[in-house]
Amino acid sequence: MDKGDDNSQGWSRRNFLQTVSVGAPTLTLVMDHGHIPDAMPQVSPSTGGRFHPMDLKGIFTASSADFGPRPQAQSLGAESARDRLIRTPAGERTFRGIPFVLGPEGTHEKRWLVLSEEKRSWTVKSVDISARRGVGFFCLASFCDWDKNEAPPPGEDLIEQVGQRLAEAILVYDDGSETTAPIRRRFEVGPPSIPWGHLCFASVTHTAPAPQKLSDPLRNGMDWGNRQTAIGGGDYAAGPIVWISSLRNPNPDKPLKLLRLRSTSADPLVICGITEFNGRENPLRYERLRLYRLTLPDAAAKPSERWKLGIDLGVVGRTFLPNQFDPETWLRAPRAGLGGRERPAPGNTHLYAEISASPEATLTLTDSQTGKLYEFDLGRVSPGVEWTATPDGARIQVIETEKVWLHGRVLDAATRRPTPVRIAFRSKEGRYIPPYGHRTEINDAWFEDYGADVKLMDESFAYVDGTFQVELPVGEVFVEITKGFEYSPVRRRLQIEPNQRELQLEVSRFTDLRSRGWVTADTHVHFLSPSTAILEGQSEGLNLISLLAAQWGDLFTNVGDLSYGPLLSQDGETMVQVNTENRQHVLGHLGLVGGIGAPVFPMSADGPDESSLGGPLWNSLAEWTDAQKKRDGLVVAVHFPYPTAELAADIVLGKIDAVELFPYGEYFNTLRFLDWYRYLNCGYRLPAVGGTDKMGAYMPAGTNRTYAHLGKQEFTFANWAKAVRSGNTFMTTGPLLVFQCDGHTPGEEIAFGAGGGTVEARVEAKSFVPFHRLELVLNGKVVASREEKSGTKELSLEERVRVPGSGWLAARCASRLGPTTNWGLGIQAHTSPVYFAVPGQDPFDAPSVAYMLTLIEGAEIWTENFAVRSDPDRMARALKVLRDAREILHRRMHEHGISH
Numbered sequence: 001m002d003k004g005d006d007n008s009q010g011w012s013r014r015n016f017l018q019t020v021s022v023g024a025p026t027l028t029l030v031m032d033h034g035h036i037p038d039a040m041p042q043v044s045p046s047t048g049g050r051f052h053p054m055d056l057k058g059i060f061t062a063s064s065a066d067f068g069p070r071p072q073a074q075s076l077g078a079e080s081a082r083d084r085l086i087r088t089p090a091g092e093r094t095f096r097g098i099p100f101v102l103g104p105e106g107t108h109e110k111r112w113l114v115l116s117e118e119k120r121s122w123t124v125k126s127v128d129i130s131a132r133r134g135v136g137f138f139c140l141a142s143f144c145d146w147d148k149n150e151a152p153p154p155g156e157d158l159i160e161q162v163g164q165r166l167a168e169a170i171l172v173y174d175d176g177s178e179t180t181a182p183i184r185r186r187f188e189v190g191p192p193s194i195p196w197g198h199l200c201f202a203s204v205t206h207t208a209p210a211p212q213k214l215s216d217p218l219r220n221g222m223d224w225g226n227r228q229t230a231i232g233g234g235d236y237a238a239g240p241i242v243w244i245s246s247l248r249n250p251n252p253d254k255p256l257k258l259l260r261l262r263s264t265s266a267d268p269l270v271i272c273g274i275t276e277f278n279g280r281e282n283p284l285r286y287e288r289l290r291l292y293r294l295t296l297p298d299a300a301a302k303p304s305e306r307w308k309l310g311i312d313l314g315v316v317g318r319t320f321l322p323n324q325f326d327p328e329t330w331l332r333a334p335r336a337g338l339g340g341r342e343r344p345a346p347g348n349t350h351l352y353a354e355i356s357a358s359p360e361a362t363l364t365l366t367d368s369q370t371g372k373l374y375e376f377d378l379g380r381v382s383p384g385v386e387w388t389a390t391p392d393g394a395r396i397q398v399i400e401t402e403k404v405w406l407h408g409r410v411l412d413a414a415t416r417r418p419t420p421v422r423i424a425f426r427s428k429e430g431r432y433i434p435p436y437g438h439r440t441e442i443n444d445a446w447f448e449d450y451g452a453d454v455k456l457m458d459e460s461f462a463y464v465d466g467t468f469q470v471e472l473p474v475g476e477v478f479v480e481i482t483k484g485f486e487y488s489p490v491r492r493r494l495q496i497e498p499n500q501r502e503l504q505l506e507v508s509r510f511t512d513l514r515s516r517g518w519v520t521a522d523t524h525v526h527f528l529s530p531s532t533a534i535l536e537g538q539s540e541g542l543n544l545i546s547l548l549a550a551q552w553g554d555l556f557t558n559v560g561d562l563s564y565g566p567l568l569s570q571d572g573e574t575m576v577q578v579n580t581e582n583r584q585h586v587l588g589h590l591g592l593v594g595g596i597g598a599p600v601f602p603m604s605a606d607g608p609d610e611s612s613l614g615g616p617l618w619n620s621l622a623e624w625t626d627a628q629k630k631r632d633g634l635v636v637a638v639h640f641p642y643p644t645a646e647l648a649a650d651i652v653l654g655k656i657d658a659v660e661l662f663p664y665g666e667y668f669n670t671l672r673f674l675d676w677y678r679y680l681n682c683g684y685r686l687p688a689v690g691g692t693d694k695m696g697a698y699m700p701a702g703t704n705r706t707y708a709h710l711g712k713q714e715f716t717f718a719n720w721a722k723a724v725r726s727g728n729t730f731m732t733t734g735p736l737l738v739f740q741c742d743g744h745t746p747g748e749e750i751a752f753g754a755g756g757g758t759v760e761a762r763v764e765a766k767s768f769v770p771f772h773r774l775e776l777v778l779n780g781k782v783v784a785s786r787e788e789k790s791g792t793k794e795l796s797l798e799e800r801v802r803v804p805g806s807g808w809l810a811a812r813c814a815s816r817l818g819p820t821t822n823w824g825l826g827i828q829a830h831t832s833p834v835y836f837a838v839p840g841q842d843p844f845d846a847p848s849v850a851y852m853l854t855l856i857e858g859a860e861i862w863t864e865n866f867a868v869r870s871d872p873d874r875m876a877r878a879l880k881v882l883r884d885a886r887e888i889l890h891r892r893m894h895e896h897g898i899s900h
Contacts, residue, residue: 050278050360052132053092053101056271060103060110062122067114067270072146075193076240083107086192088143088240088272095206095244097312097361098139098283100273113271115167115263126262129274131171133255136280137246138169140183141206141273146191150198162186166269168262169247174255181247183261183269188247192240199235203245204284209234211317214443228443242272246284279360281379283313286356292381294351294365295395297374307351310364314357314378318440322350325430327478327493334770334791336489337422337482338820338827339456352431365394400427400473404496406503408435408468410481413508418466419483420538421507422454422700425470426478433477435470438462444698444822447557450527452535454700456821461700463539470503472496483507484520484541484702485734485768510793511766513736514573517711519543519720522702523660524591524638524691526550527557530567530576533701537574540702544574544720546593546691548581548638551604554612562599566717577717581638582624583610584617586862587646588637590624591660591691594717595633600624606868616870617863620878621646625655634721636660637686639693641675645859648852649885651684658687658724661731662704663828667814673830677780678851680808680833682892683843687724687747687832690731698822704733709745730811732829733820735767739811739831741801746810746832756804756838763811764796769827771795771815779807791815806841808833844896849889856886 069084080087090105103111116123131138144166152158164185171179183189187202199205212232218224226232249256263269277283300306309316323342355363355378363376374389376396381387383401388394412419425433434440434453442460443449452463461480462468474496481490487507494503513520521544525533528547537545549558561578568575583589584605592600604611605618625635637647640659650656659679664670679686689706692699707730708723723729727747730737741759744750750759761784765774770791776784776799784799801809815827860882869875893899 051099052135052276052278053099054129054274054276055101056113056274057101057103057110059127060113061124062112062114062270063110064107066110066122067112067268070146072191072193073240077238080240086143086240088112088192088242089206093206093273094312095141095242096204096208096284097314097358098244098275098277100139100141100275102141102273111272113261114268115261115271116266116268117263118266118268123268124263126260128172129259129261131256131259132276132278134252134278135249135256135276136252137248137277137283138259139275139277139283140169140188140203140245140247140271141242141275142183142189142245142269142271143192143241143243144185144189144269145267146193147185150195160186161267164265164267166263166265166267168260168264170260170262171249171251172257172260173251174257177254179250183245185267188245189243189269190241192242194236194241196236200243200245203243205235205237206242206244207233207235207237207239208315210315214441224448228449230441244284246277246282248282252280279358281359283358283360286314286358289317289354289356290398291400292353292355292363293397293399294353295386295397296349296351296365297367297393299347299349300369303348303351306367306369308366308368309351309353310366311355311357311361313361314355314363316363317354317356319351319353320431321345321348322352322429325426327428327476330430330478331491331493333491335817336480336491336769338769338817339459342458352429363396365389399429402474402498403471404474404498404500405469405471406496406501408470408503408505410464410466410468410505410507413506419507420463420465420535421481421483422461422539423464423468424459424461424480425472426480427473428476428478430478432460433470433472434460434462435464435468437469442697444696446696447527447555449697450529450532451697452532454536454697456698456700463535465535465538472503474498479505481505481507482768483539485705485732485736486511486513486541487768489768510768511736513707513738514543517709517713518707519710519715519723520702521689521706521708521720522546522691522694522704523593523636523658523689523706524548524581525694525701526581527695528701530561530564530578533576534567534569534574536701537576538569540700542574542702542705543715544717545576545701546591547576547578548591549578549599549603550581550583551602551610551612553608553610556603573715575715575717579633582621584621584643584646585610586643586866587859588621588643588650589639590621590628591634591636591638592624592628593634593636594721595628595631597631600627600631614868617867617875617878618870619874620881621650622653622655622881623877625650629655632718634658634724636689636691638691640672644675645855645862646882648855649859649882651679651686652852652885652888653881654684656686658689658729660689660691661830662690662693662823663731663733663814663826663830664824665819665826667826668812668828668830674780678845678848681779681843681845682848682852683806685727685747685833685835687727687729688731688830689724689729690733700821703821704731704825706731707736727832730829730831733818733825734769734815734827735765735771735813735829737763737765737811737813737829737831739763739834741809741834744834746834749835749837750803751837752803752805754839756802756836758800758802759809759834759836760798761801761809761811762796762798763831765811765813765829766794767813767815767827768793769815769817771813771817771827774811774813776801776809776811778803778809783809791817803836805836806838806843807836808843809836810834842892842895844892846893846896846898849893853886853889856882856889860886 064085073084149158167183365374374394386397442455690704709728810833812830818826
């Protein structure tokens with residue numbers, strides 16, 4: 001079709017995108033009953049565009065009051081709830097990009113043309129309306145009465161009147177020939193409100209769906225769930241519905257005389273407005289979503305604020321500005337698998353838009369700085385051709401002109417079997433393309449998106465089970481694949497062919513600690529369903545996920561999963577254990593991991609943010625630990641050392657099995673590690689574990705993880721917990737550390753005589769991302785190190801270390817490539833210590849003990865003065881824990897000749 005003649009008179013479609021100028025053809029009313037209008041409608045100047053709204057005010061026959069109250073109208077808004085009258089939109093309106101001239105406001109104003117076989121003062125049987133030549137479609141805005149058969153009286157078997165012929169639209173041509181189209185219930189028209197599932201087949205509601213952002217404001221603060229669909233409005237919007245249909249003229253080139261609307265039923269058809277459309281494509285039928293690239297007239301500092309897109313017959317979905325993406329740099333970058341921040345392309349003159357529209361649509365680009373408007377006739381924009389706007393200065397092009405649907409597999413290179421992975425496809429411009437079933441935009445806020453997707457800072461990934469389906473553009477595409485810390489991350493350029501239907505990819509291990517007796521775990525995950533946690537664990541190379549049920553005020557998460565027991569993957573290599581995080585917002589947080597029998601409740605104590613408002617201090621942390629020990633469970637001080645008050649007392653009393661360390665920053669000089677060193681220097685043996693505290697899609701499970709050595713023991717939860725208690729562990733956000741002293745592994749003790757001795761320390765480090773420094777740490781001080789300034793993925797260190805007395809030695813390493821995730825985790829690893837014992841030497845550090853005493857004093861003051869009191873016995877037991885620990889520390893200080 002040649003669309004060049006649409007504006008042959010020089011009329012612009014711009015009028016229909018912003019303001020609507022209307023024209024009224026000559027109308028002839030043929031009356032079988034009812035009244036003759038006092039005056040025929042006046043003719044207004046026509047816009048001359050392809051839409052010609054008819055001004056029907058001279059032939060409207062009914063007001064809302066004439067039509068009368070309906071019981072169903074009470075659901076159409078507050079006013080209708082009072083008088084049960086129907087109130088449709090009024091005045092100049094645009095529905096689905098089509099301009100209409102509707103009747104006036106007011107329940108007593110004539111605003112509708114009502115067709116019916118039943119003779120009433122406000123109905124007519126038929127009406128003739130003169131029509132323009134070249135009309136392709138007549139667009140009707142109408143509704144009908146509710147179907148009484150949808151709610152039959154009790155005992156009656158009635159069939160809904162789907163397809164009931166309410167009226168006919170007859171096109172009468174100059175030569176006297178006619179063509180007739182039906183107007184039927186649930187086809188071309190429907191009632192002002194519908195129950196779910198009662199949409200029409202040949203018409204749409206006047207409320208079009210529209211894109212919405214995840215960050216858009218919530219309506220009344222309660223619409224979070226609907227916001228996740230990224231689509232607002234649509235067919236089931238509130239308020240009276242006007243149904244929009246488009247009746248095709250099968251002979252648009254044949255001279256047309258008039259449109260005749262004729263009733264065929266006593267049930268009324270209510271016409272609210274009619275618009276002629278000169279196009280040849282149905283204005284209500286949109287093409288599939290296409291990606292367009294617009295070249296802007298000039299660059300702008302904030303182009304998204306300056307340039308605005310609009311469209312008449314369609315929907316502009318997602319719009320975005322290009323970011324810096326150089327394929328060769330991306331392929332060579334050392335940060336594969338870590339995620340990163342997007343950077344806007346400098347001097348950008350492009351805007352991308354995903355659009356679903358009629359071939360008849362006009363897209364507008366408005367410069368909000370100057371008010372200048374550019375128009376694109378999308379029917380002229382064909383694949384591979386860049387079109388210039390009217391007026392000149394902006395251009396548009398369809399990109400990704402051909403796509404193919406692929407069935408994909410990711411194989412383990414060693415086993416040749418599909419393996420779960422984290423995967424991301426990116427277009428040649430760097431745009432994320434998710435596999436089917438995964439989000440394009442991932443909501444990474446707290447407790448908002450906990451499906452099988454993850455967003456590492458600004459880069460998105462999907463978790464797949466080793467198989468997937470995806471629609472990719474033909475041509476150059478890029479893929480990134482990761483699988484935990486023992487597989488080399490993959491970044492590849494792909495060439496997708498036009499007839500391709502299959503895609504096979506591979507990942508390869510560079511080391512296999514599992515075969516050497518190591519098991520890896522994330523000790524701290526929230527909100528996932530256990531089955532989704534299995535998929536994420538497999539994709540991230542985890543053997544165990546500790547999924548922690550918790551209380552957050554009146555919100556309880558994963559509590560319903562506690563009774564099920566461990567969930568195992570089919571190969572038995574990934575386990576999800578649902579446990580509890582027991583929390584008090586000042587005294588401390590504990591991960592109660594594993595255990596036999598009923599969980600340790602309550603999970604929270606003493607008010608917000610953890611417990612409910614006014615919740616009392618039911619117990620101390622120590623009581624939770626004692627209950628967990630009776631269950632043969634593991635007690636982890638999660639996100640050590642915060643909150644830190646009672647935790648000091650529990651460590652002194654020997655109630656903590658392990659501490660969960662978070663490597664923030666570029667190195668280890670943070671309180672999280674320094675506090676750990678202080679406790680170690682005072683002789684408290686605390687194995688290191690790693691967990692993520694994952695509470696949203698911003699954090700992949702296992703980003704911070706624990707490796708524990710089981711040796712030849714079977715992988716069971718009990719054996720893993722035993723290995724953690726024994727202390728042969730390391731925590732890591734990437735590097736893998738294997739450390740020994742004189743053949744002893746972390747957690748073990750080496751005994752010396754008086755004066756200490758010398759040990760042969762050896763550490764091996766491997767990593768899926770480059771790291772730069774490897775160190776041995778004796779009693780918190782670096783005693784040996786090796787550095788590769790340019791970075792390496794493998795490094796070892798052997799050193800003879802002089803040990804002067806009781807203490808500990810551990811290994812650690814770090815990369816300068818961090819941070820990763822929105823939490824800014826560094827790329828680091830740290831082993832648990834090997835311990836040294838010398839007779840008569842008690843590891844002791846006076847400043848550290850004084851620090852612990854200060855924390856315990858703070859816990860006592862808070863408990864006595866601010867805790868919401870439970871019964872006196874419970875409060876006394878909570879305070880006794882603190883006093884017992886204080887006595888132990890005072891005694892130790894006295895033994896070392898220090899008064900306090």
